Amino acid sequence: MSALRPDLAIIADHVAAGASVLDVGCGDGGLMAALRDTKQARPRGIEIDGTNVAAAVARGLSVVQGDADTDLADYPTDSFDYAILSQTLQTTRAPDRVLDELLRIGRRAFVSFPNFAHWRVRASLLWGGRMPVTKNLPEQWYDTPNIHHLTVDDFRAFLRARGITTEGAWFLNRGRRTSAAAANFRAEHAVFLLRR
Incomplete structure (x- = not known):
């Protein structure tokens, strides 16, 4: 699973063998294929981009074209062991x-x-006065798909307010795991495992 993006590798490492999985925004199905091939999982996917849907289906994966904002209501309650939004x-x-x-x-x-x-995002805003363009956030402000800019602390507060339990949390900096200490400042990416 080393070919997976670092956040996806963490997810793949923590999905139980044989689990049923819905990957929302599955892209070309890379995570789904890894889960199928290494964990004997039963993955399904939903993806908004038709080119990615075709690539995933070409891998022999069950993927439908759909939008997370509108199409998740069609799935039954508790129909998967894991739902993934990466x-x-x-x-x-x-x-x-x-x-x-x-x-x-x-x-x-x-x-x-x-x-x-x-900290790199903060420094870009502080010293340059402009929205950052980095390896992990490569788009300009006007063409980014990111419409809600959240932080680790925002997400933790959201979970607390909604009574959602965190079973695991992992933080990444430059593609490598970093400690949870000062994650809001030090981590470029976060991965959370949640349950109601």
Whole structure:
């Protein structure tokens, strides 16, 4: 699973063998294929981009074209062991509703997102006065899919306010795990495992 993006590798490491999985915003199905091939999981996916849907289907994966903001309501409650939303929450129109649906559909949910409070983002705004363009946030402000800029601390506060339990949390800096200490400042990405 070393070919997976670092946040996806963490998720893949923590999905139980043989689990049923819904990958929301699954891209080309890389995580789904890894879970199928190494964990004998039963993955399904939903993806908004037709080119990515075609690539995932070409891998022999069960993926439908759909939108996380509107199509998750069609899935039955507790229909998957895990629902996964990787690097997608910040691109949805209603992330609070999407997360509610994720936790309704899956008995557990993995959520990963870029941390907009990382020190490099802060420095770019402070010293340059402009929205950052980095390896992990490569788009300009006007063409970024990120419409909700959240931080690790924002997400933790959101979970507390909604009574959502965190079963695990991992933090990444430059693609490597970093400690939870000062994660809001030090981590570029966060991965959370959640349950109701």
